[in-house]
Amino acid sequence: MIKVAFLGLGVMGFPMAGHLSRSGYEVTVYNRHAEKAMAWLDTYKGISAPTPKEAVKDADVVFACVGDDDDLRQVTLGESGAFSGMKAGAVFIDHTTVSAKVSRELASVAAQQGLEFLDAPVSGGQQGAEKGALTVMVGGNDKVFHRIEPIIAHYAREVTLMGPVGNGQLTKMVNQICAVGVIQGLAEGLHFAKVSGLDPEKVIGVISKGAAQSWQMDNRYKTMLAGEYEHGFAVDWMRKDLEIILNEASRNGAQLPVTELVEHFYADVQKMGGQRWDSSSLLARLEALSEKN
Amino acid sequence: MIKVAFLGLGVMGFPMAGHLSRSGYEVTVYNRHAEKAMAWLDTYKGISAPTPKEAVKDADVVFACVGDDDDLRQVTLGESGAFSGMKAGAVFIDHTTVSAKVSRELASVAAQQGLEFLDAPVSGGQQGAEKGALTVMVGGNDKVFHRIEPIIAHYAREVTLMGPVGNGQLTKMVNQICAVGVIQGLAEGLHFAKVSGLDPEKVIGVISKGAAQSWQMDNRYKTMLAGEYEHGFAVDWMRKDLEIILNEASRNGAQLPVTELVEHFYADVQKMGGQRWDSSSLLARLEALSEKN
Numbered sequence: 001m002i003k004v005a006f007l008g009l010g011v012m013g014f015p016m017a018g019h020l021s022r023s024g025y026e027v028t029v030y031n032r033h034a035e036k037a038m039a040w041l042d043t044y045k046g047i048s049a050p051t052p053k054e055a056v057k058d059a060d061v062v063f064a065c066v067g068d069d070d071d072l073r074q075v076t077l078g079e080s081g082a083f084s085g086m087k088a089g090a091v092f093i094d095h096t097t098v099s100a101k102v103s104r105e106l107a108s109v110a111a112q113q114g115l116e117f118l119d120a121p122v123s124g125g126q127q128g129a130e131k132g133a134l135t136v137m138v139g140g141n142d143k144v145f146h147r148i149e150p151i152i153a154h155y156a157r158e159v160t161l162m163g164p165v166g167n168g169q170l171t172k173m174v175n176q177i178c179a180v181g182v183i184q185g186l187a188e189g190l191h192f193a194k195v196s197g198l199d200p201e202k203v204i205g206v207i208s209k210g211a212a213q214s215w216q217m218d219n220r221y222k223t224m225l226a227g228e229y230e231h232g233f234a235v236d237w238m239r240k241d242l243e244i245i246l247n248e249a250s251r252n253g254a255q256l257p258v259t260e261l262v263e264h265f266y267a268d269v270q271k272m273g274g275q276r277w278d279s280s281s282l283l284a285r286l287e288a289l290s291e292k293n
Numbered sequence: 294m295i296k297v298a299f300l301g302l303g304v305m306g307f308p309m310a311g312h313l314s315r316s317g318y319e320v321t322v323y324n325r326h327a328e329k330a331m332a333w334l335d336t337y338k339g340i341s342a343p344t345p346k347e348a349v350k351d352a353d354v355v356f357a358c359v360g361d362d363d364d365l366r367q368v369t370l371g372e373s374g375a376f377s378g379m380k381a382g383a384v385f386i387d388h389t390t391v392s393a394k395v396s397r398e399l400a401s402v403a404a405q406q407g408l409e410f411l412d413a414p415v416s417g418g419q420q421g422a423e424k425g426a427l428t429v430m431v432g433g434n435d436k437v438f439h440r441i442e443p444i445i446a447h448y449a450r451e452v453t454l455m456g457p458v459g460n461g462q463l464t465k466m467v468n469q470i471c472a473v474g475v476i477q478g479l480a481e482g483l484h485f486a487k488v489s490g491l492d493p494e495k496v497i498g499v500i501s502k503g504a505a506q507s508w509q510m511d512n513r514y515k516t517m518l519a520g521e522y523e524h525g526f527a528v529d530w531m532r533k534d535l536e537i538i539l540n541e542a543s544r545n546g547a548q549l550p551v552t553e554l555v556e557h558f559y560a561d562v563q564k565m566g567g568q569r570w571d572s573s574s575l576l577a578r579l580e581a582l583s584e585k586n
Binding site for chain 2: 100123124125135137158162163167170171173174175176177178179180181182183184185186188189190191192193195196197198199203205206207209210211212213214215216217219233245248249252253254255256257258259261262265289290293
């Protein structure tokens, strides 16, 4: 029986750990705020531990899905962190979206301690996590990857090894770069349609099969037009991802003018009170600007 | 037997007029450079005329697909223009992508002369025109629309009335606004993937089913990665469309920061010699900038 530990029971980690429990693994969970761990134990079979170090002590595989670089350092290297408790040869899989830099740092520390490390950010959102249909982009050793792939498959539709540690994160960054261009373009298009007096629903009906089509258009235009943003991928998280991306670009020399601009736009949305709004709320910013003029 | 005239035999008009001929209409064609009209007559059944005025004199319906606002004014209102030759009650259908302003001007002149006018820009590109699978966005009177819809259907997959004259053009503008956001985002994503040392093909394989997906990603990433831009929708035409859009936005107050930025990027591509490159060539600009640094 494979024993696993899951660190971080947010909107993503909660159902992901749940899929592992339902698939028959012995799961020990840890969450910074213990109430979430209690709620998880009310729903799923498993045990909880008061610190990462205690959660991981018997685990063959340890999963983490926390907030950002600092949270990840805390849960791995901090006092009572996971790395000080893991047994030799155990595998640490990080599902958090963080910098490629911290992934490589942690992989290096893990190697020194006889541990394996994979970076494995996900896409597909809360719904993907709940349905067990995430896309997982993995960086790390291929032998380790092939060993843990069937475990991750319990909550993923697609698990792909993208190269050495850090490449999972870099792949997720490409995803976000493409997405923000799409979202801002769609927001500008819908905004233009509205101020021009067009019927935006009808416009989307006409243009959504051609060269302007996107997943965002298909899945977000209705809520954007309705000004409904209480769902999906929060602006705070998108902005965090964009900061990571722009830091990486300043290291590797990539030219990302629109990504950089849209990062500022998300800062504006935060100032409007939209921290928890879906990332499609860039339209709300354009509308606010338009009203001011 | 319905008699039609087709003015402008470019990459779009040539096959569109061809579909009308093959569908049994009596077609008279006019092209500024007569060689194109000769080539058309070599391929299709019909006759040609030396001026728009002569081309339209017996026509029940007149189609135009020319270059820009000035070309359209010339072919309608210029010396030997179509409006001076059309019979009362005939319908003028403009397939050119032009400003909503010129569409409304021409509709007004047409009305004074007892003519009907519809603006009807298309999307779907040369391939769509050749296959008879264009999307046509129409502005104008709904009775006239219903009369000519079956004729347009010979080269269109979808023909939609979007409201009064000008609304066809405004709808096409929304299409272009959404598309340029998508293209620039995709270009930044692929550029970032390459400079990060990722396998961009593999990255697209992973991210192309989720929130970053787009028609451009599905249909253009391969040629973008190969640096092949000798196809598709030319940068010169996209820039013309964006100028029309930004003029319209300065009138209606729409906020289009990324559209405006990308208009400058296309100007850069033109300076690189990419006037005829596909609009996906924004990646070439990022790569050139990256090499300079």
